[in-house]
Structures are given as structure tokens and as C-alpha cells.
Amino acid sequence: MQTPLHHHHVALNAQLTDFAGWQMPLKYGSETTEHCTVRRDVGLFDLSHMGEIYVSGEQAVEFLNFALVSDISKVKVGKAKYTMICDPSGGAIDDLVVYRLGEKDFMVVANASNANTVAAELTHRAHGFAVSVIDRSLDTGLVAIQGPNAKTKLAKFVSMEIIDELKNYSCIETEIDSIPILLARTGYTGEDGFEIFASVDQIAKIWELFIAQQITPIGLAARDTLRLEAGMPLYGHELNLEITPIHAGLSRIVAFDKPDFIGKTALVELSSKIDRKLIGIELETRRIARAGLNLLDESGQVVGQVTSGAFSPTLGKSIAMAYLNSNIDLATAKISVDIRGNIEAAKVVTLPFYRREA
Amino acid sequence: MSVPTNLHYTAEHEWLDQTAGTATVGITLYAADALGDVVFVKLPDLGSEISAGGVCGELESTKSLSDLYAPVSGKVVETNQAAVDNPALINQDPYGAGWLFKVEVASVGELLTAAQYQAQIA
Numbered sequence: 044m045q046t047p048l049h050h051h052h053v054a055l056n057a058q059l060t061d062f063a064g065w066q067m068p069l070k071y072g073s074e075t076t077e078h079c080t081v082r083r084d085v086g087l088f089d090l091s092h093m094g095e096i097y098v099s100g101e102q103a104v105e106f107l108n109f110a111l112v113s114d115i116s117k118v119k120v121g122k123a124k125y126t127m128i129c130d131p132s133g134g135a136i137d138d139l140v141v142y143r144l145g146e147k148d149f150m151v152v153a154n155a156s157n158a159n160t161v162a163a164e165l166t167h168r169a170h171g172f173a174v175s176v177i178d179r180s181l182d183t184g185l186v187a188i189q190g191p192n193a194k195t196k197l198a199k200f201v202s203m204e205i206i207d208e209l210k211n212y213s214c215i216e217t218e219i220d221s222i223p224i225l226l227a228r229t230g231y232t233g234e235d236g237f238e239i240f241a242s243v244d245q246i247a248k249i250w251e252l253f254i255a256q257q258i259t260p261i262g263l264a265a266r267d268t269l270r271l272e273a274g275m276p277l278y279g280h281e282l283n284l285e286i287t288p289i290h291a292g293l294s295r296i297v298a299f300d301k302p303d304f305i306g307k308t309a310l311v312e313l314s315s316k317i318d319r320k321l322i323g324i325e326l327e328t329r330r331i332a333r334a335g336l337n338l339l340d341e342s343g344q345v346v347g348q349v350t351s352g353a354f355s356p357t358l359g360k361s362i363a364m365a366y367l368n369s370n371i372d373l374a375t376a377k378i379s380v381d382i383r384g385n386i387e388a389a390k391v392v393t394l395p396f397y398r399r400e401a
Numbered sequence: 402m403s404v405p406t407n408l409h410y411t412a413e414h415e416w417l418d419q420t421a422g423t424a425t426v427g428i429t430l431y432a433a434d435a436l437g438d439v440v441f442v443k444l445p446d447l448g449s450e451i452s453a454g455g456v457c458g459e460l461e462s463t464k465s466l467s468d469l470y471a472p473v474s475g476k477v478v479e480t481n482q483a484a485v486d487n488p489a490l491i492n493q494d495p496y497g498a499g500w501l502f503k504v505e506v507a508s509v510g511e512l513l514t515a516a517q518y519q520a521q522i523a
């Protein structure tokens with residue numbers, strides 16, 4: 044499939060890659076330069092492949108509280124919440140951002156790879172609730188501008204009053220050049236930034252306006268290293284059906300005190316006996332510790348697996364996220380990674396690897 | 402993409418500047434572009450003997466890992482530490498500052514002329 048911005052990517056000589064059935068820009072030039080541009084200035088992303096599922100109705104809050112792991116009743120109108128949809132065993136079906144558009148109106152944003160699954164699962168779980176679940180993924184375009192200068196660039200099109208009012212993880216319906224948009228202060232880079240939802244027919248105009256402001260387009264390669272530095276999980280790597288939010292260090296998003304929700308029994312049980320946890324590591328070598336490689340203890344025993352690894356352009360180091368067995372004592376353990384037979388020393392560090400200055 | 406006409410090439414995208422005496426070896430711009438940003442390079446040890454067509458090092462980029470093949474047989478007499486410390490040089494200037502190592506040529510392997518290599522990547 045192609046996003047409504049496909050012809051722009053081709054015209055910009057992007058190297059295209061298949062991502063969940065979508066032809067997406069991997070990079071337009073150097074992925075390292077793109078990464079650093081977002082950290083230092085501002086970058087533009089096409090995220091039109093992501094899923095947008097609208098949930099509305101009298102029982103929208105009750106329904107989402109049953110279907111998702113977080114307490115959606117606590118999300119105020121105009122706010123957004125990072126959450127998950129889990130299966131009965133607690134495994135992550137997808138990680139989501141839920142935007143509360145009105146008292147009884149929500150938009151659920153799902154990963155492109157899971158959009159159909161999430162739409163189907165929400166529809167299924169909605170039986171018996173007074174709600175409508177409508178998948179508008181193919182009608183909705185999405186671009187993001189991310190970086191310390193995102194605010195300044197956005198101010199060319201949206202009043203500074205609106206921007207200043209729009210706190211982190213908030214959203215507002217407004218317009219850019221008379222095009223109706225949902226403007227959200229969310230992102231996946233660790234920087235300040237905005238995500239802009241508009242109809243597929245009009246998203247190209249928004250992209251063109253940002254390009255005309257000399258905002259650099261950024262491909263998926265840099266998006267991946269940006270989110271890794273920011274310690275954010277990527278579905279299919281840090282998360283999958285075998286991994287619960289508790290394993291991923293995301294217990295805080297699970298509302299254990301909610302009356303009932305799918306996955307609750309399993310998650311409550313797991314929370315006291317977790318067998319592995321997500322950690323960050325920094326390597327001494329410049330080699331990349333890629334997903335699937337084994338973590339070893341001093342005696343050479345396998346004690347975990349890498350889920351994502353990259354050379355961090357910001358830190359100038361090879362970094363990775365990995366699952367480490369819970370019985371390993373981080374205070375004393377000497378961990379290494381087996382990279383094709385090279386046993387490379389790894390230092391366990393606190394996530395995220397990178398945090399922007401407040 | 403044009404390739405320098407004064408160099409010799411391998412089918413695996415290495416270049417070398419001469420086929421006798423002390424030759425400088427690197428990878429081509431085509432290979433550097435295909436790899437993407439190189440973040441790690443492992444070169445043959447100084448003083449080691451390499452064998453034409455054999456694996457003598459590795460290059461790792463964001464996207465993938467590639468072996469480095471020896472274009473000739475001989476003894477490695479110099480390695481480019483600047484490229485090891487800053488592999489971005491390999492992307493920025495693969496025929497210049499991003500060279501990889503120098504070798505005293507004992508015998509050559511199967512090499513391509515610039516025209517042949519140009520045809521291969523066309």
C-alpha cells in the first residue's frame with residue numbers, strides 16, 4: 044500500500060522499504076544526519092500508515108476501560124494516554140495512544156502492523172456495549188514534526204496561543220491553512236513535537252506547507268534510532284503477544300484497581316512474579332547488538348535477549364534494549380552480548396538513553 | 402553513478418589503486434551508499450597476510466553487516482585508524498579519506514576494470 048504522500052517520497056529520492064505492507068521512506072539521505080536533525084532542529088515524518096480507530100457512544104468510557112489496560116475515565120477531554128490492548132493472558136496485542144476528543148468520543152491510534160487486528164479486536168470486545176467502533180485508518184493521513192524547533196515552525200500556521208495551551212499529551216481540533224486537523228502534542232522521538240491528523244485528501248497539502256518551511260523529511264531508519272534512544276518500545280521488538288506490559292516495565296499504565304478488564308487476572312498474578320525485565324545496555328564496542336542476540340553472564344550462560352540495537356548518533360555509542368532474566372543481580376552481574384562469537388562487554392543503564400532538557 | 406577510471410575493482414565492491422607494490426584498498430561509493438551509514442569497521446591486523454578473494458574484515462551499518470573481501474594476496478602494511486574511529490569517512494569520501502588499508506601485493510585475484518565494474522553496478 045502507498046500513503047497519500049508516496050509521490051512526495053519518490054520525488055525526494057527516498058529509499059523505500061516495506062513496513063507492514065506499506066511502502067514507506069526508510070531514509071531520504073543519511074539516516075544519521077536525519078536523526079541528528081531531529082535532535083538539534085526539527086524533522087517531518089509521514090506516519091499515514093498508522094491506524095486510527097474511532098470509538099464513540101454512551102458507554103465509550105466503560106467500553107475502553109474493559110478493552111484496554113489503563114483507566115480511560117481519568118483521561119480528560121483534549122488529553123491523550125499511552126496504553127495497551129492485551130489478550131486474556133496479558134500479552135500485548137498492541138501499544139496504543141488514546142485521544143479523548145469529547146466526553147464520549149475517542150480516537151485510538153494503533154501501529155500500522157496491528158491496525159486491522161486492533162480494529163477487529165475492539166469491534167469484537169464492543170459486543171454488549173452502547174458504542175460504535177469505526178476504523179478510519181484509510182481515510183486518515185498523519186504527519187509529525189518533531190524536534191526542539193517544531194514549535195517555532197508550527198507557529199507559522201497555528202497561533203502561539205493555541206500552541207502554548209497545548210501541553211504534552213494533549214490534542215485540539217483546529218486548522219492549518221483552512222484544512223481541518225487534529226493537532227496533538229505527541230510523538231515517538233523523545234523530542235517536543237506535534238502529530239497532525241487530517242483527511243487523506245488533504246494531508247499532502249500539510250506536508251507541502253512544512254516542506255516549504257524547510258523542514259527536513261525523516262525516514263523510518265532515523266525514527267527507529269530516535270525512539271530507541273528515548274527508550275520507547277517498538278511493537279514486534281520490545282512488545283509482542285508473549286510479552287506483557289509488566290515485562291516491558293510499563294506496570295504504570297496498567298490500572299490494577301479497575302473493576303475488570305481483559306488481561307486483568309493474568310497481569311495481577313504476573314506483577315508479583317516477573318521472570319524477565321526490559322533493560323538498556325551500552326556496549327564498549329561500536330558493533331551493533333541486533334535483535335535476537337544473546338546476553339551472557341560471566342560464566343557464559345545465556346541470561347537474556349536483545350530486542351533492539353543501534354549505534355546511537357547522539358551518544359556516539361552502540362546501545363540496545365534487551366530482556367534480562369529477573370534472577371540476575373544488576374548490582375554485581377557482568378553482562379556481555381554474543382555478537383557473532385565476539386563476546387562484547389555491556390553496561391546496564393537506566394532507560395531512557397536520552398532525555399531532552401526540560 | 403560513475404566510478405574512478407584509474408582504479409581496479411572486485412565484484413564485491415572493493416577498489417584498489419594499483420596491482421603491484423603497495424596498493425591502497427577501500428570500498429566503492431556504490432557499496433557505501435548501499436550499506437548506508439557505516440558505524441563499525443573491522444580491518445585486517447597490521448602485518449597479517451590476506452588472501453585474494455578471502456574475507457579480511459567487516460563493515461557494519463545501521464541496516465546490515467557486510468564482509469570485506471581481499472582484492473589481492475599480500476601483507477597488510479598500514480590500516481586507516483581514522484576510518485576505524487570515524488566510519489562516517491567511508492560514506493563521505495570512500496575513494497579518499499575513507500580508504501581502509503594498504504597491502505604489499507604478492508599476487509592479484511580476479512579484478513575488474515573500471516568499465517567492467519561500471520557495467521556490473523549499472
